[in-house]
């Protein structure tokens with residue numbers, strides 16, 4: 759369960775004070791498949807960074823399965839990012855010279871999982887995201903965009919996260935490949951009971967999630983019934 763309570767984040771830009779996240783609250787039960795839409799610059803990435811503990815809020819709380827991550831010491835935050843959260847980015851952010859399988863094994867290595875177990879789980883996850891077996895050992899920079907995004911989703915799942923945060927996961931893909939990636943994320947939220955929160959400016963993508971929110975002028979409102 760993800761509970762976001764009264765998050766505020768401000769930036770100073772010259773003489774102006776920006777408030778891209780202004781008293782945002784949100785509750786998502788485990789296994790939710792949700793999206794946040796908003797115009798460019800509306801604060802979507804800022805909010806996602808706070809939920810993933812990549813950035814700190816000025817005030818408010820983020821509770822993941824009742825643990826308040828906004829008050830965790832740095833050492834525990836590192837473990838939170840590694841073990842409880844999976845990140846999926848528009849640019850995939852894979853290690854280009856490592857194979858698909860090695861990319862998926864990497865977060866498990868950081869978590870201290872023995873090598874044989876890492877290899878077995880990576881192969882299993884790459885199968886879950888429907889990456890053809892013949893490319894499991896191919897270097898990431900030799901895979902198509904859609905394949906790279908599948909690898910990055912497998913990597914996000916590596917340490918059994920409670921929450922997957924995806925920032926414009928289909929932004930670099932053609933429509934058909936993007937659709938397949940969204941279906942994959944939807945199936946994962948159902949089968950693995952992982953909460954998946956997608957941030958996008960693409961309304962048709964958002965329309966395929968179960969709950970939809972809009973971030974506008976710092977405020978988050980649910981628009982599930984509108985679209």
Ligand SMILES: Nc1ncnc2c1ncn2[C@@H]1O[C@H](COP(=O)(O)OP(=O)(O)OP(=O)(O)O)[C@@H](O)[C@H]1O
Pocket residue numbers: 769770771776778796797798799800801802803804805959
């Ligand atoms: N580190 C920072 N310092 C100053 N201003 C920032 C910082 N990070 C973000 N901002 C500002 O906060 C606002 C929200 O930015 P953010 O990247 O969260 O928007 P977004 O909705 O994700 O946009 P996009 O869809 O273009 O990625 C913008 O006005 C941005 O310039």
